[in-house]
Amino acid sequence: MTCDSGCEDLFTRCAQNPILSARDWPYPINTCFNAGATKLADGRTLLLVRVEDRRGISHLTAARSTDGITNWEIDGAPTLGPEPEQYPEEEWGVEDSRITRLDEINQYAVTYTAYSSAGPAVALATTTDFHSFERLRVVLPPDNKDAALFPERVGDRWAMLHRPMPASKKGSGDIWISYSPDLRHWGDHRRILHSRSGAWWDAGKIGISPPPIKTPEGWLLLYHGVRNTAAGCIYRVGAALMDLENPERLIRRGDEWLFGPETDYERFGDVGYVCFPCGATVDESSGMLHLYYGAADTVMALATARLDDVTDFLLRDGR
Ligand code: BMA
Numbered sequence: 001m002t003c004d005s006g007c008e009d010l011f012t013r014c015a016q017n018p019i020l021s022a023r024d025w026p027y028p029i030n031t032c033f034n035a036g037a038t039k040l041a042d043g044r045t046l047l048l049v050r051v052e053d054r055r056g057i058s059h060l061t062a063a064r065s066t067d068g069i070t071n072w073e074i075d076g077a078p079t080l081g082p083e084p085e086q087y088p089e090e091e092w093g094v095e096d097s098r099i100t101r102l103d104e105i106n107q108y109a110v111t112y113t114a115y116s117s118a119g120p121a122v123a124l125a126t127t128t129d130f131h132s133f134e135r136l137r138v139v140l141p142p143d144n145k146d147a148a149l150f151p152e153r154v155g156d157r158w159a160m161l162h163r164p165m166p167a168s169k170k171g172s173g174d175i176w177i178s179y180s181p182d183l184r185h186w187g188d189h190r191r192i193l194h195s196r197s198g199a200w201w202d203a204g205k206i207g208i209s210p211p212p213i214k215t216p217e218g219w220l221l222l223y224h225g226v227r228n229t230a231a232g233c234i235y236r237v238g239a240a241l242m243d244l245e246n247p248e249r250l251i252r253r254g255d256e257w258l259f260g261p262e263t264d265y266e267r268f269g270d271v272g273y274v275c276f277p278c279g280a281t282v283d284e285s286s287g288m289l290h291l292y293y294g295a296a297d298t299v300m301a302l303a304t305a306r307l308d309d310v311t312d313f314l315l316r317d318g319r
Contacts, residue, residue, distance in 0.1 A: 011305045012304050017223065017302060019301060020032055020302070024074065029052065031297060034297075035050065035071070035097070035278055035292055035300055037280060038099040039101075042299065043066070044066055045066075047064075052297075056166050058115075059078035059079075059082060059093060060078065060079055060081070063078050075105065079130060081094070083115070090220070091148060092117070093115050095115050096146070096278055097110050098112075098149075098211050098278050104153070107126045107127065108130070109126055112124075114137075120144065122160075122162050123137055128139050143165040146264065147162035148211035150219070154179065157184055158180045160177070160178050160180070162208075174195055175193040176190060176192065192247070194206075201236055204227055205225075208223050209293075210221075210277055210280035212242070212247070215307060215311050220311060221242060224238075233273070236259065237257060238256070238257045239253075239310060251318075254313065255318070259293075259303060261273045269295065270297045272296050274298070275293050275294075275295060276295075277294075278292070279292040288306060
């Protein structure tokens with residue numbers, strides 16, 4: 001079925017979905033989902049996959065593939081695992097990475113959730129090779145998660161999106177932006193996109209999905225939105241365009257979600273009815289956006305869309 005706006009046609013699920021599941025893993029795990037993604041200098045796609053072990057604690061493991069779909073080479077042990085003795089903020093694991101290539105300093109920034117009895121916090125690490133990492137540790141304190149850096153400075157400062165969870169918001173949460181001169185110290189916090197209310201699909205929490213994607217029309221924000229229902233939460237994906245010079249300024253936000261749980265692997269799993277993208281890559285020659293998402297907190301899946309079609313949809317139907 002195609003809706004009037006045509007948004008249902010924007011994303012196509014990969015025929016090989018799920019592209020990664022526990023049985024592909026070189027060591028025993030429970031689930032693999034919510035991976036950050038980037039293109040390496042050699043053209044391969046790297047996923048930094050959240051792996052939940054059989055205690056319930058998550059770590060991040062790198063998987064590399066030439067076509068970004070098949071023949072994944074998966075590290076034989078956790079690539080970035082919790083080290084609670086040195087970093088107590090990782091007591092209950094590290095989760096949901098987002099990877100941003102920072103050309104200016106020739107490094108990748110990895111934002112992730114450091115989870116402990118203090119609550120979920122935003123942590124940041126840098127790497128050049130996804131073998132060794134420099135932990136900058138917690139950059140925004142609990143409760144806060146879903147953080148992703150912009151790939152270039154805004155003015156003269158780095159910028160990061162994130163989602164604090166104030167108790168007064170009673171289960172909903174908004175997307176904020178913060179700025180830093182050095183990646184370590186973050187300030188000038190401002191709310192830039194709020195969750196809607198009532199019956200809306202994104203009336204619960206919203207959070208950035210992959211890092212912002214630069215397009216000629218503006219910064220494309222793909223974000224997840226939660227609807228709380230009597231049967232549990234439904235996690236879907238929507239989009240907004242922000243001004244290139246000033247990403248605090250909203251150009252357009254789509255009313256309808258672009259992508260949500262429909263298939264069995266999205267509806268059934270450890271946490272059903274969840275499509276949760278943390279990474280995307282763009283193939284410059286074809287203009288295709290590859291959206292990598294965790295499905296039902298159990299497996300990794302891929303959906304593709306023409307990047308132009310997504311921005312056209314927002315410019316045509318967004319508000
Ligand atoms: C969110 C995050 C995600 C998870 C989702 C659904 O709060 O913790 O890691 O995929 O819930 O369980």
